[in-house]
Amino acid sequence: MSTQTKTPEATHGWPVPARIGAAGIATFFAASIVTAALTPGYRSTRDQISALAALDSPYAGIMIAGFLAAAVGLVSAGVGLARRYGATLSGRIAAGLVTVAGALTVVAGLARQDCSQALPSCVDHGDGALASNSFWIHQYASLLLFLLLVSASFVLIRAVRRTEGFGFLTVAARIVAYGTLALTVAMVVVGFGDQDGLVQRPYLAVLFGWPILAAAIAPRR
Numbered sequence: 001m002s003t004q005t006k007t008p009e010a011t012h013g014w015p016v017p018a019r020i021g022a023a024g025i026a027t028f029f030a031a032s033i034v035t036a037a038l039t040p041g042y043r044s045t046r047d048q049i050s051a052l053a054a055l056d057s058p059y060a061g062i063m064i065a066g067f068l069a070a071a072v073g074l075v076s077a078g079v080g081l082a083r084r085y086g087a088t089l090s091g092r093i094a095a096g097l098v099t100v101a102g103a104l105t106v107v108a109g110l111a112r113q114d115c116s117q118a119l120p121s122c123v124d125h126g127d128g129a130l131a132s133n134s135f136w137i138h139q140y141a142s143l144l145l146f147l148l149l150v151s152a153s154f155v156l157i158r159a160v161r162r163t164e165g166f167g168f169l170t171v172a173a174r175i176v177a178y179g180t181l182a183l184t185v186a187m188v189v190v191g192f193g194d195q196d197g198l199v200q201r202p203y204l205a206v207l208f209g210w211p212i213l214a215a216a217i218a219p220r221r
Contacts, residue, residue, distance in 0.1 A: 017080030018216035024073020025208045029201075031066025035059050042116070045198040050138060051116035053109060060112065067109025070208065074102030080215025081156075085166075090158040097152035098211045104145035111137035118196060146184055149207045153177035156214055165219025176210045 014022070035052040036044050038059045042051065053063035078099030085091025111134045115122035123130040157173040160166040183203050186192070192199045 014216040015080055015083065017076045017083065018212055021073040021077035021080060021212040021215065024069045024071070024076060025212065027069035028066040028073070028208070029205070031062050031069070032201075035063045035066075038062075043197065044201070046194045047116045047118050047197045048200050049197070049204070050108070050113050050142070051118070054113040054115050055132075055134075056115045064109050064112075067105055071102045071105035071109065074105055074208065074211070075099050076102075077211040077215055078102060081159075081211060084215050085156075085159040085163050088159050088162045090155050090162065094152045094155040094159055094211075097148045097155065101145040101148040101152070104141050104148070107141040108138055108145060111135075111141060113138055118194070143188070146207065149211070150177065150180050150184055153180055153207075153210060156211075160214065163219075165221060166217075168220055169214065169217065173210075173214070176206060180207050 032049045032052060035057070036042050039052060039057060049063070051057065053060045053067060057063065075098075078095045078097075081091060081098060082095035086095065113135050114124050114132050117124035117128070117135075119125060123132075124135050128135060153173065154177045157170060157177055160169040160173050180203065183199070187196075187199070187203075
């Protein structure tokens, strides 16, 4: 007897929550590209995206708007996951984790760094002994939302396996879960030095994009 749970019949194209989610995350990355191009001295390979919204960033408003758009995108992705996989407990848990991560993205966007922590001249550099409370709120909120999204990726492995028509996503779900976990540990424990910005962008693209894809892809019969 199959243990899979049936899902509602697929409709043509991506569901509305997935479309909103994709638009929100696309806006986030577009804002990062535009702000990086406008900000003097910013290096996308070295500096993390958060530096574009720092207190000393001349165009921080654009990047803050990008963070808020990403928050809307993740919350919408959570709604989409609930609709796709809500018949299973694992699906509801994954949806909840992604939704909370969306709320934390608002905190991370509004609690700004003092400057680019990649620069030795910045008070946020290294141990950040002179960093502001805003910097630490940003750091912990960002770390927590990353951990929630990684956790959601692992829970989604079970959700796609137990929902009828989505078993073909199991391998991809495992790759995303274990891959993002490994990168998260590497970034926190050792970092990537002058390549932090280069590593962070594809990492975020996968971490933010996977819940949207999981909510968007139609089941196979």
